[in-house]
Amino acid sequence: MPQAAETPGERSISVRIRQDIIRGELAAGAKITEAALAARYGSSRVPVREALRALAAEGFVESRPYAGSRVARLEPGEAGDLFDVREAVEGATARRAAERAARQASAGAPDPAWWTARRRLGEVLASGDAAAAEGRLDALPELNLAFHSGIAELAGSASLQALLAQLAGKIEWLYASDVGFRGRDSWSEHHPILAAVDAGSAAEAEALIRAHIRRSKQSFLRRFAD
Amino acid sequence: MPQAAETPGERSISVRIRQDIIRGELAAGAKITEAALAARYGSSRVPVREALRALAAEGFVESRPYAGSRVARLEPGEAGDLFDVREAVEGATARRAAERAARQASAGAPDPAWWTARRRLGEVLASGDAAAAEGRLDALPELNLAFHSGIAELAGSASLQALLAQLAGKIEWLYASDVGFRGRDSWSEHHPILAAVDAGSAAEAEALIRAHIRRSKQSFLRRFAD
DNA sequence: GACGTGACTTTTGTATTCAATATGGGTTCA
């Protein structure tokens, strides 16, 4: 039955599986069969297989040939390490973003892609300010993600951007598994970071974002201790 | 034509595509069609698609829905950043490996998996010593990779191990694209690192491996400048 | 002559089908 042609991918199976893993609807360590996932998402096994390959490369699932897949386990001790790595990655992206901003300012080449990214980042920052002011704290995690990946976009490094996206997924998984988001106090720290990037102060931007992430780590580990 | 059933995956298509990208046989930025790859590797499109999804997650190819895939580009400026990230990742793995070694020594739990990993690592170190002594420098890159992933295995963190494997792939790509390997002088630095891990000196192990990688970075950038 | 519009071709996305392998239970033999 050719299935009446819904949307081309109906929001990419891999995205939905990743979400369900992060939300805990697919429990860590659980054995998952392709047929079950196909039924769950209303598709055939082929898109599910492709999604599982991608998720395996990202470390969300583990597969053995002819022996099936299971949801990966995130060991408790890894949390701190993930933040450490994220600090290094984002430090590099902030530095590169500042360097690129300096080049944008000096050279006569406008690079429209850079400007749209910069404009979107400004909108994200404003949205977050509004959300924090109005007490809509549940909107902040998504905006936080948008801010940090926006910085990576400004850096213009595909490798670092992809690496950060993976780390962000893992860290979102950590957060979802227990404590809530750090919230309002964290958001205001974004302003000086973006200011340093705009000013082209590479060293300052790197130092600021590293400190920002270090505080997130400490806050997370403190809550995690409970 | 059901194709006479060769080996189940004939060495995993994704591995072969990744190799061909690293070796430059699939040029950076080149547009690749699934049908062409399927013909090249003598399979159908389905395994190729799955491989491309995994490689996209690793950042070796870029795909847009209904618009095909292309080999990613590694921008020249990213080299330094990749080494920075690797320094952070491997610093974390060395630290965790030392902590785990200390637990192995103190607790009565032998953990056979740990011991086999440790034994293999000793063999890798000995093989590298022999290769360096006999001047077989072309054997060192692979042994170097084995040493560093062996440390990650001792750390026992699946996330960090997977992350490092990706970084190693990218860095191998860098090396293959131009300069040769650092070689003999680098290999001897592995001994004090493993010694610190064995002794359970977490801080020292981290400092040593970070310095080791920083030297690799400087050596690479120096050669790259030519 | 340039631009917009249309069909056509190429390529990707998905479903269905068949083959190969691992896993678990039952049986048999020591």
Place this chain on the structure above:
DNA sequence: TGAACCCATATTGAATACAAAAGTCACGTC
């Protein structure tokens, strides 16, 4: 009684067939 072996079944791996979307090029019109 226990352990090893074999077979049935479930599940993955791969190939083929078909549908949908995007890029391309020619044609007609302004």
